Amino acid sequence: MSLDGWNTLLVLGGIRSGKSEFAESLVADAPTVRYLATAADAGDDPQWAERIAAHRARRPANWSTEEVTDDPRRLADVIATARPEETLLVDDLGGWVTVLLDPTHQPADDTVTVAELAAAVRSCPARLVLVSPEVGLSLVPTTPLGRAFTDALGAVNRAVADACDTVVLVVAGQPCRLKPPVGLPASPAEVVAASDDRPAVDGGTGATVPTQAGPTGGVSTAPGEALTTATTSPAIQPGMTLPMPDESTGPQAVDRLASLDVPGAGFGALKQVVSFAAATQGTPTPTPWRSVRVLLVHGDHAGGVAAGTVAGESARRAEQARAGQGVLARLAAESGASLQVVEAPAAAPIEHGPALDTEQVEMALRHGQRLAEEAADAGVQLLVLAACGVGTEATAAAVLAATAGAEPPAVLPRVVTAAGQVDDVAWMARCAAVRDALHRTRRFSRDAVEVLAELGGGDVAVATGILLGAAGGRLPVLLDGPVGVAAGLVSRDLAGQARHWCLLADDGGNPGVRLAADVLGLEPLTQLRLDLGEGANALTVLPLLRSALALAAGLPTRPEGDDRDDDGSEPEPAEEAEPDFREPEPEGPGPTSTEPAETSAARAG
Incomplete structure (x- = not known):
């Protein structure tokens, strides 16, 4: 066993x-x-x-x-x-x-x-x-x-x-x-894309990348029938009560770092990682995440939000991941993480009507919740939320504008073509689509399910369900892109506890991700401005995070007598007292005199 x-x-x-x-x-x-x-x-x-x-x-x-x-x-x-x-x-x-x-x-x-x-x-x-x-x-x-x-x-x-x-x-x-309980068998809608044991070949480099099969990776969950799978979890609705990370172990873990035997000033910004891991694991000595699962949510958006994209590009990326090829699969293999591709319902143009109907949204939410629960039941210790799909950046901007009052042009990144050129026409088309969608829904209540139905679409709904299911299963999630933070904003309105189980690897220089992170209270761990694809950025940073946790868990404390400051830095040397050049004060009353004492006494007589 x-x-x-x-x-x-x-x-x-x-x-x-x-x-x-x-x-x-x-x-x-x-x-x-x-x-x-x-x-x-x-x-x-x-x-x-x-x-x-x-x-x-x-x-x-x-x-x-x-x-x-x-x-x-x-x-x-x-x-x-x-x-x-x-x-x-x-x-x-x-x-x-x-x-x-x-x-x-x-x-x-x-x-x-x-x-x-x-x-x-x-x-x-x-x-x-x-x-x-x-x-x-x-x-x-x-x-x-x-x-x-x-x-x-x-x-x-x-x-x-x-x-x-x-x-x-x-x-x-x-x-x-x-x-954790043993996970249930995969549903009939979940099929293994790579059915043999032969390694796949990455078309970009010619190198072999191990394909992963079964519940640990290489799995593709199709829309439709899979989304109707029943679950025994509580209904997803506003006001849900989910577990919170341990509020005491995070500060205890940070305090413990100051006592570790390190030659330098300490962990710097990586203290945040140790604190987060301690709180989510419930121990002041957290261990590195050994079992990691990447959930790649693939869902396209039609209409103006997809302006400037190449037709079929997102489907190609998803197929690459299924075959164990491409950036995401390679990074997952390097990190020892399993990879599961999740198909979300395609979204209709939001400038003309709802992206999805309410029933589809509820099915997508429950499907995402079930995926996270299955991961927790299988002993997964960290989820990495990934996404690929056309129109995701503009859709995330629409969700951000609807939930946080942001101005779409301020949170929409520039559109860059495959040749590396800025496409201002496509950017304006995306802005117009988001503006028209917000105008169309200006009298709506803007509750979480309505935002998903009118603006968010299937991928954001599945991602929201994943965050809710992960929080319910006490499973931390690593984010790094527009779909993830948009789901974080929506999940916050359903259960405020969900965002406390999320960690942001890098904002990638995306203005929408940066603003959403500020609203959610998530500080990016790095500022590398990575743009390798949502989820790939997080996997790039993951070895650094694991290294920090391994050091925090395995280093001994400093020997007795080492009197460093609480932040791990060497104490400042004591300042030498400056010499006093002031004239001495007279010992008794009367005018000050520099004459000999006996002369003064003779005059007094």
């Missing part, structure tokens, strides 16, 4: 289910393991002593064992103070609950103690595996003590499972992943 991407993991199982052996196998490759034993002393029980001896015999010689049975709060303290480079194995929480309920520790606030343990697990910087009995499947015990134990253990399991990023249930030696 593959369990890549976990940092804190809870293993549940019944008696003799194999849960301890499975937990030990997960950390077998660690250079050293701190084994936190919770079992009480066997006393005069030979069978219990045999169980403890069997556990000890399985542990490798390079593991250290610590007994945490004296004080229930000690387990939380050990977990909270663990170092990022350590690996901890707790076996098991049933023994810990037994100690917690022991009369010698009463009266005590057991609820607070359990909350402290869950908080320590949630913020643990080390890799942590906890083992616990699953007793909730049996009959309710008939004794008061038995009921107290099962009730307490059930509460502990729930609290710890919520704090862990992965939960596995072992039944008869077979591990079953409970969190």
Whole structure:
């Protein structure tokens, strides 16, 4: 069973289910393991002593064992103070609950103690595996003590499972992943474009690029039937309540950076990346995103917004991505990211009427939401939102004007032809189309679904659903282009929490992206003015972001006595005191005199 991407993991199982052996196998490759034993002393029980001896015999010689049975709060303290480079194995929480309920520790606030343990697990910087009995499947015990134990253990399991990023249930030696849940099979409308294992050839360079198949990449989701797929998520409507990133771990992660042993002044602008990752992962020691999925939304817009574009160009780019070719696919392969092409309904000319009808918009929203949920269920740790389609920049400008009151000419970038020349006629045609669409809808309410139906179209609607689904699944999203920020503006009006799960890689010098980012409170991580295509810009920056997170998680703290300032810079040297050249003040009353004291005294006589 593959369990890549976990940092804190809870293993549940019944008696003799194999849960301890499975937990030990997960950390077998660690250079050293701190084994936190919770079992009480066997006393005069030979069978219990045999169980403890069997556990000890399985542990490798390079593991250290610590007994945490004296004080229930000690387990939380050990977990909270663990170092990022350590690996901890707790076996098991049933023994810990037994100690917690022991009369010698009463009266005590057991609820607070359990909350402290869950908080320590949630913020643990080390890799942590906890083992616990699953007793909730049996009959309710008939004794008061038995009921107290099962009730307490059930509460502990729930609290710890919520704090862990992965939960596995072992039944008869077979591990079953409970969190994140295993994704559902692909719908019939999802087909694998590259059906064989032969590498594709990039037509631009002649180099081979690995094609990706199945749910990890090379997938194309077609419009129509796929958009009607049912989902069990809450209905998309204004006022949705979605999770927020952890507001405390971000500042804690930034404060921790100041203590790391780096020779220079520190992480600079990349502190923002560490803070974002810490908040979205819920730990002050975030880890680099290992599992990344690129969702390429392909949707065209007809009418004046598409002025100056080459017919069929966006379809060619989407087909390139399906075949594992082109800029986006190459960058995805270099980053180890999967790539999925998502077909959105084409939009009608917005200057003459709605881009889509309301039913199509709702289907597109739900489809995007489902795509994000499937990614979260598959263990994806970061989504990169990409887009290709004609008319996307002008459509984004229309959405920005409708939601933020922007002037279309101020947020529409210049139109540049394939030959590198500026096409002012096409730019004016786009401005006119957006102006006419805004005039046509001037009396509309401008709620989120209406903006998508009248102005945004299918690609922005699918992208909006992706952002909402990602926020619901606590999945961060990397943005970098007009479709992504336009979806961010619309999703903000449906659920204000969605934008807090977004990170902007680069604004590419696009005035619309720059203004939308300001409205959303997203500061671009870089100012490289990249224009490789929406999504490709983010993948170009991704290795830099991963490097920052790897350093933040793996560097040791500075040695004792290194007294740098909080920002990581060397302290300023103390200024030397300037010499005082002032004349001394007289010691007593009367005029100041420079004559000898005895002369002055003679005159006085």
